[in-house]
Amino acid sequence: xxxxxxRSMLGRKLRLAVVGGGPGSFIGAxxxxxxxxxxxxxxxxxxxxxxxxxAREAALEIGVASDRIYSxxxxxxxxxxxxxxxxxxxxxxxxxxxxxxxxAAALDLGFDVICDKPMTNTLDDAEALHAKVVESKLIxxxxxxxxxxxxxxxxxxxxxxxxxxxxxxxxxxxxQGGKAKENDPDPSGEVPWRYDPVRGGPSLVMGDIGTxxxxxxxxxxxxxxxxxxxxxxxxxxxxxxxxxxxALLRFENGARGSFWVTQAAAGVENCLRIRVSxxxxxxxxxxxxxxVLTFKPLGEPVQHRxxxxxxxxxxxxxxxxxxxxxxxxxxxxxxxxxxDAAEAIAARRSGKNADPLALYFPNSFDGLLGVRFVHSVIExxxxxxxxxxx
Numbered sequence: 136x137x138x139x140x141x142r143s144m145l146g147r148k149l150r151l152a153v154v155g156g157g158p159g160s161f162i163g164a165x166x167x168x169x170x171x172x173x174x175x176x177x178x179x180x181x182x183x184x185x186x187x188x189x190a191r192e193a194a195l196e197i198g199v200a201s202d203r204i205y206s207x208x209x210x211x212x213x214x215x216x217x218x219x220x221x222x223x224x225x226x227x228x229x230x231x232x233x234x235x236x237x238x239a240a241a242l243d244l245g246f247d248v249i250c251d252k253p254m255t256n257t258l259d260d261a262e263a264l265h266a267k268v269v270e271s272k273l274i275x276x277x278x279x280x281x282x283x284x285x286x287x288x289x290x291x292x293x294x295x296x297x298x299x300x301x302x303x304x305x306x307x308x309x310x311q312g313g314k315a316k317e318n319d320p321d322p323s324g325e326v327p328w329r330y331d332p333v334r335g336g337p338s339l340v341m342g343d344i345g346t347x348x349x350x351x352x353x354x355x356x357x358x359x360x361x362x363x364x365x366x367x368x369x370x371x372x373x374x375x376x377x378x379x380x381x382a383l384l385r386f387e388n389g390a391r392g393s394f395w396v397t398q399a400a401a402g403v404e405n406c407l408r409i410r411v412s413x414x415x416x417x418x419x420x421x422x423x424x425x426x427v428l429t430f431k432p433l434g435e436p437v438q439h440r441x442x443x444x445x446x447x448x449x450x451x452x453x454x455x456x457x458x459x460x461x462x463x464x465x466x467x468x469x470x471x472x473x474x475d476a477a478e479a480i481a482a483r484r485s486g487k488n489a490d491p492l493a494l495y496f497p498n499s500f501d502g503l504l505g506v507r508f509v510h511s512v513i514e515x516x517x518x519x520x521x522x523x524x525x
Contacts, residue, residue: 140478140493141175144485149477151176152215152222152246154208154237155229157183157193162251163228165469166278167197170226172470175477179222180215182208208237216244224249224480230328231336235260238275242267247274247480249473253346253509254502256336261506268499274483276476277497279350279505281407283471285442285463286428288495289451290355290411290418293430296448300415300433302356305384305392307409309348314371314378315401321375330376338367338377338513345380345396345512346505347407350497352394353504355411355418358386360508363394364522365515370399382512385522426462453492472496 141149151170156163163183170176180203183193187206194204205211215221225241226249227234235255238248248268254277255261268275281287293299321330328334329343336342353359365382369375378399384392407422416432428440440446442455442463454471455463475493482489508525515523 140490141481144481144487148175148177149224149480150179150220150222152211152225153178153181153183154211154225154227155183155233157189160228165466166226166228166249166251166473168466169280169469169473172466173474173477175474176224179203179220180205180211182206182211209240212240212244212246216246223247223484224476227251230334231256231342232328232334235264238264239267242271242273242275245271245273247476247483249276249278249476250502251278252350252497252502253336253342253505254499255506256333256342258506258510261503265499265503272483274476274480275499275502276472276479277499277502277505278469278472279347279354279497279501280465280469280472281347281351281422282354282495282497283454283468283475284420284422284425285447285451285454286420286425286440287351287355287468288454289428289440289442289448290409290420291357291495292448292450293418294355294357294411294413298415298430298432299411299413299418302358302386302388302390302411302413304412305352305356305358305386305390305410307348307352307392307394308406309344309396310400310403310406310408311344311398312400312403314374314398317371319371321373332376336509338380338509340377340380340396340398341367341509341512344398344407345394345509348394348396348409349505349508350501351407351409352384352392353501354495354497355409356386356390358388358390359504360384360392360525361387362522362524363508363511363515364520365512366520367513367516370397380512380516382515425464425468450492450495453490 184190225246228251362385367380379397381395419429430438443459478493
């Protein structure tokens with residue numbers, strides 16, 4: 136179903152190069168699975184590790200031809216740009232501090248880019264990368280994969296259609312428990328990159344999951360956060376990295392909101408939850424029950440929307456692969472971004488028009504605002520919760 140637009144425009148699959156995501160990487164495997172799910176991409180090359188030996192071994196393991204295995208990313212980009220059958224798209228899933236370097240280099244050589252979040256660690260890099268994307272007119276997809284869930288897209292479409300009325304209140308939380316143990320403070324010795332503020336960013340919890348929560352708010356509501364009053368810190372004693380952040384939000388239309396994220400809630404697995412309330416009703420969605428969107432219209436019975444069930448809107452229907460009553464989740468949501476980006480890339484390369492419903496994937500502007508939000512939250516926290524503009 137989803138391959139036809141790409142094939143009809145290009146006559147072939149898109150050729151994909153991957154950067155990072157080698158042995159032991161959950162997110163690297165997820166990127167590659169997402170690219171393959173709708174068969175829009177052919178993985179032709181990659182540098183999966185900064186160690187040349189591990190990079191070669193990993194590339195062979197995933198089926199890369201031996202003459203297209205490279206030791207370093209610049210070498211790969213230059214070689215693929217010179218090939219008549221070279222890669223079209225570069226997917227980046229490396230530590231956060233290298234996102235700007237690799238994405239900018241790929242854009243400079245004419246590659247479209249798919250990049251893991253957060254887009255960059257610093258605001259200067261985010262602004263520079265967004266400007267480069269705009270100037271290049273290339274496609275840039277940022278993998279805030281929760282925006283690919285059918286019922287998240289249903290919520291966005293219902294808000295856009297006015298079914299919830301004017302948005303007045305938004306509550307979002309992203310709660311995990313993976314860092315809840317009090318006998319597990321920051322690691323000693325060689326620090327994993329996520330714990331290093333230079334490589335992982337100024338706030339682990341904000342870069343890791345706070346950007347997802349912020350992006351989900353913007354995606355569903357269509358509203359921008361204008362100010363935050365925040366607290367950022369640690370819940371577990373003797374920990375240096377941030378494992379908690381909370382904030383009050385003000386939106387451009389006068390709406391109010393609350394935001395809290397943590398990785399130190401004992402026993403919780405991966406609870407991303409959002410409630411959007413307008414003048415006509417409230418929408419509620421939780422990632423751990425992704426196939427259900429609850430709508431509570433003012434003065435009427437509660438309604439439950441499901442993929443391909445009654446009331447499914449086109450944006451959600453496009454994102455669902457299976458029949459009503461069957462669950463779809465994390466891998467499918469991730470794949471929706473890859474598939475939508477594939478159609479946009481194929482359209483750009485062929486000079487044709489993509490389906491407008493394919494153009495809802497997060498882009499470099501979303502990435503810029505995510506990085507700006509992280510820095511505003513940290514700035515507010517440093518000033519003891521003073522309101523700070525985003």
